[in-house]
Amino acid sequence: MQTFTIPTQSYLKRRQLFAQHMQTGIAVIPTAPERIRNRDAHYPYRFDSYFYYLSGFTEPEAVLVIVAKTDKAPEKHILFCRAKDKEREIWDGYRYGPEAAKEVFSFDETYPVTQLDEILPTLLANQTVIYTALGHDSSWDQRVIRWMNQVRDQIRTGVMAPERITDCRVILDEMRLIKSSEELQVIQEAANISVQAHQCAMQTTKPDKYEYEIEAELLYTFNRLGARFPAYTSIVAGGANACVLHYVENTAKLKSGDLLLIDAGCELHGYASDITRTFPINGKFSAAQKDIYQLVLNAQTAAIAQVKPGNLWNDPHQAALRVLAQGFIDLGLCHGSLDAVLESEDYKRFYMHRTGHWLGMDVHDAGQYKQYGAWRALQSGMVLTVEPGCYIRADDKVAEHFWNIGIRIEDDVVVTASDHHILTAAAPKTIADIEELMQ
Numbered sequence: 001m002q003t004f005t006i007p008t009q010s011y012l013k014r015r016q017l018f019a020q021h022m023q024t025g026i027a028v029i030p031t032a033p034e035r036i037r038n039r040d041a042h043y044p045y046r047f048d049s050y051f052y053y054l055s056g057f058t059e060p061e062a063v064l065v066i067v068a069k070t071d072k073a074p075e076k077h078i079l080f081c082r083a084k085d086k087e088r089e090i091w092d093g094y095r096y097g098p099e100a101a102k103e104v105f106s107f108d109e110t111y112p113v114t115q116l117d118e119i120l121p122t123l124l125a126n127q128t129v130i131y132t133a134l135g136h137d138s139s140w141d142q143r144v145i146r147w148m149n150q151v152r153d154q155i156r157t158g159v160m161a162p163e164r165i166t167d168c169r170v171i172l173d174e175m176r177l178i179k180s181s182e183e184l185q186v187i188q189e190a191a192n193i194s195v196q197a198h199q200c201a202m203q204t205t206k207p208d209k210y211e212y213e214i215e216a217e218l219l220y221t222f223n224r225l226g227a228r229f230p231a232y233t234s235i236v237a238g239g240a241n242a243c244v245l246h247y248v249e250n251t252a253k254l255k256s257g258d259l260l261l262i263d264a265g266c267e268l269h270g271y272a273s274d275i276t277r278t279f280p281i282n283g284k285f286s287a288a289q290k291d292i293y294q295l296v297l298n299a300q301t302a303a304i305a306q307v308k309p310g311n312l313w314n315d316p317h318q319a320a321l322r323v324l325a326q327g328f329i330d331l332g333l334c335h336g337s338l339d340a341v342l343e344s345e346d347y348k349r350f351y352m353h354r355t356g357h358w359l360g361m362d363v364h365d366a367g368q369y370k371q372y373g374a375w376r377a378l379q380s381g382m383v384l385t386v387e388p389g390c391y392i393r394a395d396d397k398v399a400e401h402f403w404n405i406g407i408r409i410e411d412d413v414v415v416t417a418s419d420h421h422i423l424t425a426a427a428p429k430t431i432a433d434i435e436e437l438m439q
Contacts, residue, residue: 065077193227211241294431302319313369359384
């Protein structure tokens with residue numbers, strides 16, 4: 001399946017915009033290292049999101065350098081990457097190498113990554129500030145400090161060393177928070193693939209299957225439609241397992257009469273999708289399951305209605321919380337007035353997480369939720385999840401017909417110029433639509 005990819009020139013424009021925000025100095029941003037799973041077997045490689053956002057380059061062992069323009073020199077974009085090595089390519093596959101990477105990814109200069117320690121101190125000389133992801137990786141921090149000390153050793157020759165190190169993520173988080181039309185197209189395609197995976201999961205779920213069998217259907221659909229990897233470890237939780245928020249064992253047998261909660265989404269071209277649906281394993285909701293499910297769906301509807309430009313980040317959460325708390329009172333799960341239940345946080349016995357998060361290259365994407373102590377206003381181009389839930393464990397204080405009901409409903413939503421658009425709306429979520437599909 002052919003899917004849309006972001007053009008190389010878009011990454012160049014991002015680097016240019018980042019350099020404008022820098023104003024002065026030099027940015028040094030590494031990609032993620034390869035990780036050994038065990039012995040000489042590696043985990044599947046996944047690039048660093050910040051590095052990829054600015055480069056579009058997917059190979060390991062690479063470092064991006066951006067030098068801001070000065071009165072004496074133009075802005076410069078440099079990539080350090082693996083050298084061409086025909087023997088290693090026989091074993092591990094194609095490498096761009098510096099020469100091809102320079103042309104394909106629009107860099108001013110490219111060098112073998114083995115020359116990084118030799119060249120970086122010369123690039124840092126006479127720069128006032130270094131932008132890097134300080135504190136993310138202690139070995140990287142030590143390497144940056146070592147380069148700075150090498151420059152400081154030259155001060156008697158008239159060379160100036162950088163005065164400070166600044167976290168590049170402060171700028172990049174704000175850039176990544178507002179998605180371009182190209183990014184939104186990729187996220188929409190990722191969402192479409194995940195929607196089909198959830199539909200397939202609903203149609204293949206039956207009593208006595210195992211959770212991992214349904215997970216296999218999800219992964220198969222992701223791959224069949226062009227998304228090679230999940231954006232995160234899939235949650236496939238039947239019955240009481242659905243009351244464990246981050247359950248990922250996915251090994252239990254599915255029982256008739258229980259619900260199945262699936263929280264799963266694919267990653268496509270570096271961008272995540274994130275959908276949760278909950279449905280009856282035998283295809284029919286019980287009366288108690290219907291009551292809780294409709295309550296969570298009503299809460300999500302109220303929350304999504306608050307996703308619009310100018311509203312605050314916390315508005316969807318507050319809207320969902322009021323619907324849920326009142327529903328808990330109506331169903332006898334909580335007692336007292338709505339204000340009393342909210343103030344005492346008694347609702348947290350059944351709803352203990354927040355209603356969403358930013359979504360983008362990371363499933364919990366970059367970007368601050370508050371600015372200067374206040375919830376930030378939503379803006380066109382922001383993408384977030386809306387995912388209220390209810391989790392009722394076996395408890396003598398709760399009516400038995402509610403025991404082991406865990407429900408979460410999650411959609412991906414983009415803020416538009418005047419309202420919002422639900423990227424994952426095609427995934428069935430009303431009681432009638434779910435029961436019809438499962439029949």
